[in-house]
Amino acid sequence: MDVVSSQTKANFSVPGEETPSTSDKSRRVSVFTFPSSKDGTDDSEPVGKASAMFGRRSTFRGFAKTIQKVLALEKLTKLGTVMRPTINYENTYRLTPVDRFHYNPEKVERAIMLLLEAQLANVKYEPKRCTAQTRRITDLVKTKVKQMDFQRYKLVCSVMLGQCNDQGIEAVSRCVWDSQADGCACIHYKNDSLFAVVTVYGVYFE
The missing domain is CATH 3.30.1140.40 (Tctex-1)
Structure with missing residues (x-):
């Protein structure tokens, strides 16, 4: 099923101002296609809720990838594959031996x-x-x-x-x-x- 969302201006009657025509009300139109249910009912959600759903899904995927990278780095560190940084000690300025x-x-x-x-x-x-x-x-x-x-x-x-x-x-x-x-x-x-x-x-x- 095709769901059509349009952004229109509110139709208020203001003295001395012409009311916009119908063609002006739906200049920006975006179409989203959602699968309908098997029984023929309309399962489509409002456009705002669908956008939020897609945003949450992409955020979860990114979080999952981050966890995978952290676990892989920890595994490599335990195996000794990742080189640890070299430790540089400060000079003691000791001019004579103990x-x-x-x-x-x-x-x-x-x-x-x-x-x-x-x-x-x-x-x-x-x-x-x-x-x-x-x-x-x-x-x-x-x-x-x-x-x-x-x-x-x-x-x-x-x-x-x-x-x-x-x-x-x-x-x-x-x-x-x-x-x-x-x-x-x-x-x-x-x-x-x-x-x-x-x-x-x-x-x-x-």
């Missing part, structure tokens, strides 16, 4: 000496093998010193392996640092076939 976290060269030397004795006690010098051994010892030394928890310190580790062949050798390093906060631990190890020189620098990071 006493209990101060770099301790003596403590580092004792720990590294035990490490070298365990790694190189029965090792004979071979150029190719010692190349890989140098990298391995370097990683072990860095891991060992990091476990000592010298907070806010940058660590620099240098390992040198050489053959014992009745020769003399000198290893020299020079650095510019803060003598009050920074430190250096130097460890020498030697067996019948090779020698090792390990240097670990601890530089305080302000």
Whole structure:
């Protein structure tokens, strides 16, 4: 069934003014089609109620889509798919290390000496093998010193392996640092076939 809605002006008789004609009363006409009931009765609603019904329906659909998006985002967050924002900490403006976290060269030397004795006690010098051994010892030394928890310190580790062949050798390093906060631990190890020189620098990071 077709329902026709028209917007007309009220027909008032005002002295001195002509009454609008019938054609002027229905200039704006809009047509809405609604399904009629099976028994032939008119189930159409006024235009205002139909518009409200359509508005409520569209609002409900949008609300349902919003809920679906929120649930999907929560699921992805639990699975770890969504990356969380990086946390940036404020600067503490600490220019000197705390006493209990101060770099301790003596403590580092004792720990590294035990490490070298365990790694190189029965090792004979071979150029190719010692190349890989140098990298391995370097990683072990860095891991060992990091476990000592010298907070806010940058660590620099240098390992040198050489053959014992009745020769003399000198290893020299020079650095510019803060003598009050920074430190250096130097460890020498030697067996019948090779020698090792390990240097670990601890530089305080302000």
